[in-house]
Amino acid sequence: MCIPHGATGKKSNGFVKVDKPKKHIKRVSQDEFEKGDPNFIDERIDANEAKKKESFLSSLFESN
Incomplete structure (x- = not known):
């Protein structure tokens, strides 16, 4: 037997819903x-600065 949705009462x-202030x-x-x-203040990395960084091995050979 089916009971309609509104027959049971609420x-x-x-x-209690609290109204929040709108952001x-x-x-x-x-x-x-x-x-x-x-x-x-621009904190992004400069593209030219990223290319200037050398690899670890190249820095070892140049420091002789």
Whole structure:
């Protein structure tokens, strides 16, 4: 025998949903958007610097 979904009634489990504050991104000024952040530090590795690194064996032979 099938029981319809609404026939049993709803039982409260005590859960209360708390509304969290919405997360948002701070809007930047138009000048900073166009010219970039003056305090930005670029920490990426330079492509030329990566090529300058020598292998371990080549550094051994050159240090004679």
